Amino acid sequence: MDLGLTNKHALVTGASSGLGAASAMALAREGATVVINARDADRLAKAADWIEGETGNRPGIIAADIATARGLTAIEKGIRDIPIDILVSNGGGPPPGQFLEHESARWEDAARLVLDSARSLTRMVLPGMIDRGWGRLLYITSVGVLQPVDDLILSNTYRAGVTAMCKTISNNYAQHGVTANCVCPGYTATERLMGLATRRSQETGKTREDILEEFASMIPRKRVGNPEELGALVAFLAGEQAGYISGTSIPVDGGLHKSLL
């Protein structure tokens, strides 16, 4: 299937590893011209090497922190002359923990990382999309939006905000050819998941491998996901054929969440 992404420009944040890198790769494989962002310039350059090696096209890179005003300004400057057609808003996850474990500063940091970044990135690209009558806004959230994860209160809370923002943007702007959707990963084999497994292992005294097996046993598919499986959905939602899909939150979770919709 030709997704019609040749000649489209994509910005993918949080894209030096994991789900962001897989999304950028999937878009680049479909012919999109990609700009990738993350904080660490060396890791970002390695991700660019990887994408160039697979596709022959070197992505643009912007090393910047999406949780800071300075980082967002750097991204805005970096894409000033690029008509971004596709935004994949992604980044690191806030620290795990329950309500009483987090002081106010942690909540503020999480809000900046998850919700404020998504809002600011959208503000940078949406007017151009409306002018051109075509756009794809994609927010990587979490299956925690469908069914909150007990020790991820910061993530649960602010990703719910991103979901509400996405749905409202869809209501307001889909008429201009701009679709807005959330992609909700379940347990997926990335650095972040390994970090969560290590934390649980330290808390429980079990090995990290045992913890990963426990994750897998909860999932109807009986394994954790691969980042490429999420990247494939991102590319599809970015494509022409997905032009009538808007305002949704689609899980890529091996059947993990228990709700009907």
Ligand SMILES: NC(=O)c1ccc[n+]([C@@H]2O[C@H](COP(=O)([O-])OP(=O)(O)OC[C@H]3O[C@@H](n4cnc5c(N)ncnc54)[C@H](OP(=O)(O)O)[C@@H]3O)[C@@H](O)[C@H]2O)c1
């Ligand atoms: N993997 C899962 O099982 C899973 C499940 C549900 C939800 N999620 C969510 O999906 C998102 C991606 O997860 P992942 O598993 O792919 O994580 P990951 O492997 O840790 O990758 C995170 C990426 O984001 C970048 N990043 C982190 N903080 C950033 C910041 N402030 N500004 C710019 N870039 C930043 C990282 O690079 P730098 O560190 O160099 O900046 C890296 O490229 C996270 O928000 C996570 O919570 C993941």
